[in-house]
Amino acid sequence: MIPIFEIAVGVVLVVGSIFSLIASIGLLRLKDVYMRMHAGSKAGTLGSGLMLIALAIHAHQIDVITRALAGVVFFLLTAPVAAHLLAKAAYEAGYRPCSDTHIDEMPKNDD
Structure with missing residues (x-):
């Protein structure tokens, strides 16, 4: 394999693993489901x-x-759509945003 491709593979793998690590830390440390x-x-x-x-x-x-x-x-087509649908379902199930969320643009209609 050409050394430039080996370097490119290594850099892209390291950057991808850093983003995956950030995602896992975010799952552990952030406050609410959203x-x-x-x-x-x-x-x-x-x-x-x-x-x-x-x-x-x-x-x-x-x-x-x-x-x-x-x-x-x-991944690019399905992950944002799935996250949106899960967030909407969580909101309708009664999970409210944490106090750090200042504006709730989806107030529940109690008609």
Whole structure:
């Protein structure tokens, strides 16, 4: 393998693992379900996507590259939608934002 590709794979893997670490720390340290969901969906998606891109750079087989890039596209399309739907379901189930959230733009209608 060409040394520039090895360096690129290493850098992308390290950056992806840092984003995954940030996501896991965010899941442990943030206060409510909405903040945790934001950390998990944004940083986790970016971290796993970068690690799949590192796999695509490292692989020399077109089928592995195609599957890795399809995985990145799948993550980017599904994770934000799933996080939004889970947050909406949590709000409707009665989980309110913590006190650090100053504006609640989805007040519950008690009609």
